[in-house]
Amino acid sequence: MGLVDVVRAGRKPFKRAYVAVFLWFTGRAIQAAAKVDEQVRREFDSLPDDFTFSLGVLPDGPWMLIGKDKGRVKYLGGNPGGRRIYIRLAMKNIETAFLILSFRESTALATARNRLITEGEVPHALAMIRVMDIVEVYLLPKMIARLAIKRYPSWTPGRKVFGRIGIYTRVLLGI
Amino acid sequence: MDLPDYYEFCCRVKIVAGHNALEKIPVLLADKGSKKPLIITDKGVVGAGLIDIVSRVLQDRLAGTLIADNVPPDSDIRIVHQLAQLYRDSGCDAIVAVGGGSVMDTAKGVNIVVSENASDLMAFSGAGALKRPLKPLIAIPTTAGTGSEVTQVAVIKDHEKHLKMAFLSYFLLPDVSVLDPRMTMTMPPFVTAMTGMDALSHAMEAYYCLQKNPLSDAHALSAVNMIYRYLPIVADNPLDPNGRLAMSVGACLAGIAFSNSMTGIVHNLGHASGSVCGVPHGQAMAILLPYGLEYNMHKCEDTIVRLLLPMAGEAVYHDTVKEQRPQKVVSLIRQLNEDLHKMTDGRHARCFGELKDREQKPTVPREALPRIARAALLDGASMYNPEDTDYDDNLMVLEAAWEGHPLDRSKVKKG
Ligand SMILES: NC(=O)c1ccc[n+]([C@@H]2O[C@H](COP(=O)([O-])OP(=O)(O)OC[C@H]3O[C@@H](n4cnc5c(N)ncnc54)[C@H](O)[C@@H]3O)[C@@H](O)[C@H]2O)c1
Ligand SMILES: [Fe+2]
Numbered sequence: 001m002g003l004v005d006v007v008r009a010g011r012k013p014f015k016r017a018y019v020a021v022f023l024w025f026t027g028r029a030i031q032a033a034a035k036v037d038e039q040v041r042r043e044f045d046s047l048p049d050d051f052t053f054s055l056g057v058l059p060d061g062p063w064m065l066i067g068k069d070k071g072r073v074k075y076l077g078g079n080p081g082g083r084r085i086y087i088r089l090a091m092k093n094i095e096t097a098f099l100i101l102s103f104r105e106s107t108a109l110a111t112a113r114n115r116l117i118t119e120g121e122v123p124h125a126l127a128m129i130r131v132m133d134i135v136e137v138y139l140l141p142k143m144i145a146r147l148a149i150k151r152y153p154s155w156t157p158g159r160k161v162f163g164r165i166g167i168y169t170r171v172l173l174g175i
Numbered sequence: 176m177d178l179p180d181y182y183e184f185c186c187r188v189k190i191v192a193g194h195n196a197l198e199k200i201p202v203l204l205a206d207k208g209s210k211k212p213l214i215i216t217d218k219g220v221v222g223a224g225l226i227d228i229v230s231r232v233l234q235d236r237l238a239g240t241l242i243a244d245n246v247p248p249d250s251d252i253r254i255v256h257q258l259a260q261l262y263r264d265s266g267c268d269a270i271v272a273v274g275g276g277s278v279m280d281t282a283k284g285v286n287i288v289v290s291e292n293a294s295d296l297m298a299f300s301g302a303g304a305l306k307r308p309l310k311p312l313i314a315i316p317t318t319a320g321t322g323s324e325v326t327q328v329a330v331i332k333d334h335e336k337h338l339k340m341a342f343l344s345y346f347l348l349p350d351v352s353v354l355d356p357r358m359t360m361t362m363p364p365f366v367t368a369m370t371g372m373d374a375l376s377h378a379m380e381a382y383y384c385l386q387k388n389p390l391s392d393a394h395a396l397s398a399v400n401m402i403y404r405y406l407p408i409v410a411d412n413p414l415d416p417n418g419r420l421a422m423s424v425g426a427c428l429a430g431i432a433f434s435n436s437m438t439g440i441v442h443n444l445g446h447a448s449g450s451v452c453g454v455p456h457g458q459a460m461a462i463l464l465p466y467g468l469e470y471n472m473h474k475c476e477d478t479i480v481r482l483l484l485p486m487a488g489e490a491v492y493h494d495t496v497k498e499q500r501p502q503k504v505v506s507l508i509r510q511l512n513e514d515l516h517k518m519t520d521g522r523h524a525r526c527f528g529e530l531k532d533r534e535q536k537p538t539v540p541r542e543a544l545p546r547i548a549r550a551a552l553l554d555g556a557s558m559y560n561p562e563d564t565d566y567d568d569n570l571m572v573l574e575a576a577w578e579g580h581p582l583d584r585s586k587v588k589k590g
Contacts, residue, residue, distance in 0.1 A: 108558055108559070111558060112179075112437070113181045114181065114182070114183055115181065118302065119301075119303065120301065121301060122341065122553070122554070122555040126553065126554075150561070150562060151562060151563035151588065
């Protein structure tokens with residue numbers, strides 16, 4: 001059965017771990033940003049009450065899910081648990097995921113290059129991409145965030161500093 | 176940027192083009208095993224006598240052909256369901272679309288519903304919802320124009336919700352497109368003008384938007400060359416058969432280009448102004464195209480500059496100082512709009528402010544601009560635009576396009 005193993009390709013444990021940690025972190029950061037940042041909160045407010053979003057890697061993960069629950073935005077780990085997924089952003093494979101999540105390619109370019117596949121209604125997908133762009137600005141230093149998004153925003157120093165502190169604290173505490 | 180490390184390109188449409196191309200239709204239908212096609216068209220196309228021409232070609236061969244002519248502008252989801260019912264009830268086995276983008280997109284919608292045996296077209300909106308080939312579809316464009324005859328796109332309006340829905344799938348590519356100048360010669364000058372500007376906007380947006388690739392570029396550049404040259408010729412002389420054929424081929428090239436590289440802010444705001452105020456698609460494109468170039472200029476000046484040579488030719492290119500070449504592209508488009516305005520006795524609008532509907536009421540009241548700016552946030556074309564666009568950006572561009580003033584590029588937010 002040697003051939004099958006070759007075709008399946010390596011497990012790439014390092015990249016897989018990086019992606020898993022990244023997704024976990026981003027999930028908690030989105031949950032936090034929905035509390036801390038006005039614009040993220042508004043984006044979620046405009047989405048359906050049982051809205052669920054998933055981001056992950058084809059074919060078999062890892063995945064992370066974000067869902068609205070009684071008006072609150074929650075990181076739901078990696079398991080949909082029977083929820084209807086409104087939007088799924090799937091990275092084609094672990095290599096691609098690594099490329100995107102190490103910010104060597106923007107979300108927009110990754111979509112243009114067919115490496116990031118969006119499933120679901122377009123308006124919802126656009127809202128989630130805006131949310132992720134904002135979260136990236138909070139989480140990453142300007143030099144790196146610039147590579148991940150089309151245009152680095154000019155926020156007030158207050159929004160950036162307090163938002164960043166708020167989000168990092170909440171991510172670490174998981175609230 | 177010019178050589179992306181990965182891209183996909185697909186245009187598997189058979190194209191039959193020329194002065195007697197229509198005569199090939201019976202053979203094309205036979206190739207597909209069709210005995211009873213449904214012809215989908217609209218009242219304007221019938222009124223121009225085009226269905227008579229097509230029927231004459233089909234005579235004898237296909238006595239069972241059915242004709243439906245109730246497609247409204249921008250298509251309509253309810254009509255799609257109605258026509259699908261007609262197709263099923265009458266046992267049709269292929270669709271022939273004879274019309275502009277509204278008709279061809281309706282035909283694509285009908286094809287989804289009948290092929291998938293679906294009850295609701297909307298379940299298939301967005302990208303990738305279709306998983307298998309549809310029934311045979313032959314597209315005969317009567318505008319030179321949308322390029323829908325070679326695109327994987329359909330845009331269908333939900334008139335009740337004021338929403339234009341996009342459908343995207345390689346399975347939406349028609350099987351065959353027939354380009355025959357007899358089909359476009361009857362277009363009145365103002366329809367020629369705006370649909371031609373739609374085609375030009377496809378070529379240009381395909382060339383500067385994010386999914387561009389060497390194959391879409393090749394199609395885009397030759398499209399720009401043909402459209403820029405022949406559009407004023409046919410607007411001025413509608414019965415010029417060679418000019419008409421050239422425009423059809425130009426629009427087709429532009430369609431192939433943008434079907435594979437997608438479009439940006441011009442279509443983004445254009446779809447939104449169509450949804451909110453019912454601005455005819457081509458008219459929105461004509462007005463917005465110079466603004467799309469201006470808005471993205473700081474990000475892709477090097478790309479935009481390469482449009483100048485195919486547009487204006489060597490003499491103009493060399494006579495323009497290097498630094499001014501990108502701006503020259505923009506001013507040539509404004510000039511073209513100006514010329515078309517004159518040739519159509521003022522019917523071709525140059526800015527949203529001067530656009531009037533049938534009752535001479537303003538199509539886009541200034542107060543509607545914020546609603547359009549907001550609606551644009553729901554449209555996928557923004558994704559492929561080089562620069563980011565938010566509500567304020569949209570509004571800024573719309574306000575300039577309403578007034579007809581060039582965009583103040585110092586106000587464009589840069590990251
Ligand atoms: N599928 C795509 O790839 C794509 C691309 C761009 C636009 N679109 C869509 O296409 C639609 C617009 O299509 P369009 O610009 O071709 O206009 P259209 O199909 O709405 O036609 C405009 C008018 O011109 C008339 N007409 C058309 N051909 C004629 C002829 N030869 N002689 C006399 N009258 C004629 C029609 O009856 C109609 O009244 C919009 O809904 C737009 O969103 C689709
Ligand atoms: Fe268009």
